[in-house]
Amino acid sequence: MYLVLELLPPADCKILVEALGESARFEDGRRTAGWRARAAKRNEQAADDVTSRGIVRKIEQALAGNAVFRAAAQPKAVIRLLLSRYREGMAYGTHLDDAVIDGQRVDLSVTLFLSEPESYDGGELVIEGNDGERAFKLEPGRLVLYPTTELHRVEPVTRGERLAAVGWIRSRIRDPLRRELLFDLETALAELRRERPEGAGLDRLAKVQGNLLRLWVED
């Protein structure tokens, strides 16, 4: 399941982009790539300093506070979050993200778009599913959540600069079908609580939800 959600207001992204432009130091992105991805990777990443750490913390807080993200990802941990920059001529060819990062299994990948899409050409995130490709180039503050099991690439940037945050998530629900089922259940329950709070069956559905979690959660 792919999901696009609004994580940050565009105005907040503008401030982050300005902070990154003014005080962040970027280094060669190949440092953090696995051996196969290394050959395909041509980008830069913000060095670990006060500015980038503050931005990463802000994004982590936004993820933790977003109910749609929590329902879709069932996050156990945000294993790593990086700020990346693609300037003219940079790209990330087809690759698979690492299955294990810092000793933790990775289930889901995210890209949070930070730059205005009109400010650069190219730079689409393309997910190469067996059933076809999907390209994403989103407004600042939008996040795409996708399974780490998929090959993907970032198209060459041919004008301007693409800033994004990319992250890797360990889910407490390993099986994508179970995760999707829990997402549908939570979404339906939220709708019912809003539209028909007195409706019969709500308690029973909430019981099903709780007990499915009990069956499936890895803690």
Ligand SMILES: O=C(O)CCC(=O)C(=O)O
């Ligand atoms: O920047 C993106 O949208 C994705 C980058 C990517 O695939 C990666 O860093 O592994």
Ligand SMILES: [Fe+2]
């Ligand atoms: Fe990737």
